[in-house]
Amino acid sequence: MLSLFNTAKKILKSFFTDNLFNLNDILSEYKINALIKAIDKGVKKDVDKVINSVNKEVRGELKKKYNQFVKRGVFQVSPNIQKYKIEDLKPDYKKELAKRTQVCLSYITTQDRQTVEEIKNRVLNFATTPHIVKDLNELESDFFNNVLPEKTNKNYKSDKWQKMIIRDQQHKLVSNMTYITAMKNNAIGFIWKNRKDIRVVGNPAGMYPQGNEMHNNHWQREGRLYLFRDSKAIRQGLIKKTKDVQYADEIEDGIPGIPINCRCTMRLIYRLYEIPAEYKNIITKKGLEYS
Template identity: 30%
Template sequence: MLEWCRKLRVAAQRETPDDTVARKHLTAIYSRLVIDGGALRDQPPDGPKKITVEKLKPEFRKELDRRIFASANLIKLNREQAIEKTIQRFQGWVTSIPPDGVSEIDRREVKSGFQKSVKDMDFISRRVAIDQGHKLASNVKYLLAVQSGAIALRWHSNWRRPGYKYRQDHKERDEKIYLLRDSWALEQGLIKPVYGFYDEITAAGEEVYCSCDALPIYAPQKLPDEFLTEKGKREFNRA
């Protein structure tokens, strides 16, 4: 049985996916946002310029490398667990074979079970790639917003999307505005927090399979009245 388990392990390692798909997916997102300037298209007119993207390229590259590393580790872990589970299932099946042998139906069931394990692993690997891709995009946009003088971020939840398994607390954050700490508008006493600061909550895309977005706001004039201090209201004729 040891020899059969060895052969099964070799076959499983050959058939189960590696991190190639995730690496290509992440690199494509990086190219779209950073190389092709896609990150700027997601910004408002008063947001960052191309020169800011160029300046931040080293930081963006580090973030890409981080996400590729995280994806590779997750896929490797899931791959090893899937292979071990398949071998354990095979061992259990072998030890339960009756003295008169096994039927063709049983053989087909075992083969089908092995194929399902491979398909499940492929699905999980693609989900890892998608999740890490959203984390990469979220962090690129966050770095770009902060370095370009954003003063707040508006949370956008995809809870309306059919089939999306949203988190209830993320749905409750939908369209709420969170200030960025140490922004110029805050330091000048023009704005005040209503729902708190962004660093007090989990960031968009931070939690597993979260596909929420945080949309930057650069000017106090774009904030609702309740975010303006008395000084801010006088400054922008809201008093």
């Protein structure tokens, strides 16, 4: 996948590899302005090509996730759903696919442009900051260490950051299609399922043992039941909320798949007998008689 950042980086490198800069030029405001203009010109030239590349990648990856969900994923989160109902849900699924696609494209292109602007500002700052006189190679090294931010060095050398945004939107797409499935089929609630690996936030032996406001401890949520506030079962008085359960809309950082980079999923609950044994106390007397 192409990016405007790669265009800017290529132009920066060319000013050195093509011997367009010497030792004094790196610190010359006139030459630096010429470099800025070259970056702007290169970005303007490449913008359509970059957008088309991003567009193709984003649409392809999100459509792939959509197809996986429709063919297999929906039956994993909702094992008892009948196949004919999937056709009824597809119009809503497709709306969500279109929404996630637009959000993903916007995030990637906005971040790309912001990064280029950040690089240009760092180029200008470098030219106006005093430097110890060094040879060209040392000064060139200082130049790139200052101009390319630390996060850029780590995440923007390739399309890693773009793929991270796509993966995040894929998780949100699956989460929202699961929620659509739940609402359209009168689900009672869901069981929280995490990946049970070292990347799960909150895993004491994992990479992220501590949660935060943006991404809570999802390790502790494994197997927990969450209820949908306006479910038919609640309206009919078949179940009740207890201190042991939360409503889905009370979860601080959102349902599975919604927090940034959350890979958790929901297993939907439709019938009273599907409620785990440890949560049977939410079934009312009426519910016991009904079941």
